[in-house]
Amino acid sequence: MQNYLAIDIGGTSIKYGVVQSDGTLQSNQHVPTPATWDGFLAQVDVIFNEVTAEAPIDGIAISAPGAVDSVTGVIHGITALPYIHNRPFLQAFKDRYSISVTVLNDANAAALAEGWTGAAASVKSYATVVIGTGIGGAFVDHNQVMIGSQFHGGEFGYWILDPSLPHPDGTWSKVAATSVLVNRCSEQLGRPLTGEDVFALQTDPVIQTELERFYRWNAIGIYNLQFGLDPERILIGGGISRRPEVRDGIKRHLDALCDAFGTFRIDIKTCTHFNEANLIGAARFHMLAK
Numbered sequence: 448m449q450n451y452l453a454i455d456i457g458g459t460s461i462k463y464g465v466v467q468s469d470g471t472l473q474s475n476q477h478v479p480t481p482a483t484w485d486g487f488l489a490q491v492d493v494i495f496n497e498v499t500a501e502a503p504i505d506g507i508a509i510s511a512p513g514a515v516d517s518v519t520g521v522i523h524g525i526t527a528l529p530y531i532h533n534r535p536f537l538q539a540f541k542d543r544y545s546i547s548v549t550v551l552n553d554a555n556a557a558a559l560a561e562g563w564t565g566a567a568a569s570v571k572s573y574a575t576v577v578i579g580t581g582i583g584g585a586f587v588d589h590n591q592v593m594i595g596s597q598f599h600g601g602e603f604g605y606w607i608l609d610p611s612l613p614h615p616d617g618t619w620s621k622v623a624a625t626s627v628l629v630n631r632c633s634e635q636l637g638r639p640l641t642g643e644d645v646f647a648l649q650t651d652p653v654i655q656t657e658l659e660r661f662y663r664w665n666a667i668g669i670y671n672l673q674f675g676l677d678p679e680r681i682l683i684g685g686g687i688s689r690r691p692e693v694r695d696g697i698k699r700h701l702d703a704l705c706d707a708f709g710t711f712r713i714d715i716k717t718c719t720h721f722n723e724a725n726l727i728g729a730a731r732f733h734m735l736a737k
Contacts, residue, residue: 449505451733452498453726454491455553456480456511458527462722463494465504466730470564472723484530488539495544506547507540508733510556510725514598517551517736523598549733554601555592556728557720558585561682563731565719570679574672575718576603578665578685578693581620586676590735593676608667623664625687632657646690658696666700673713684718691717 448467455462457480464474478494481487498504513532514524520537540548551559558567558575567573572588582604586593593600604620615621625642633640635653648654669681687693694717705711720727 451506451508451730452504453508453730455725462726464726465498466727470727472727475723506733508729509550510553510729511550512553515550515552520550549736551729551732553725554583555585557724558587559731560720560724560728561718562587566682566716567680572678573680574676574678575682575684576669578625578683578687580626581624608664619668623661628657628661662696663700665697666704669701670704680714680716682716682718688717
């Protein structure tokens, strides 16, 4: 059994753990994300020394935000961590440790985890739609993640769903993200709400209307995704997807959209991995890249 040190870089914390070659995550720890590049390198040193003191590892698998070029090891785009961008990111670790190192975009890593040991393990092609502050995701076909020429593969949140609104207000992220649902419900009831509040009040007619709007817009996005990429299965993720009524509500609207095609139905399921997904998927990518 081989062991890989998986590191998931986030805006506020760095998660890390050892993933075995069968997909088992042995631990899931985290530390605050440093504010500088030098501090970041020093923190990874601490993690590396801590893990390798317990047992040898066979590689380092990194999950990172941004437009990650896994071939050159440079992270393009803009995130909450400016210091990771437009520098020889991956090479810094290759120079630091005499062991193989890979880096992959975090949303793509999460998708690979689902195809390995999660809700897409039984299919060859699938897409993930992560519903959160915005809409993100990935498309995977035979273990290959669609990256795109501009590293924008899976950026479904930028798709225009409502062209009647000024751009970018009509994009998927702006009409159907969890944050949009919570904000609209708060405005309608005239008081600040959390996501938990919204579902605690879902029998309220006003909240019901907003939830139906949320379900329908996400169903429209997923419908377009099905006909654009035609995956065998589409998975929904993000914290809100833990609630079965979210999947059921979106599916109900999807079925209505598909009624014109007779018995055709879109196979939609909920992601299996949540907080552990990026670590497991980063390790999977490392194994596939070898």
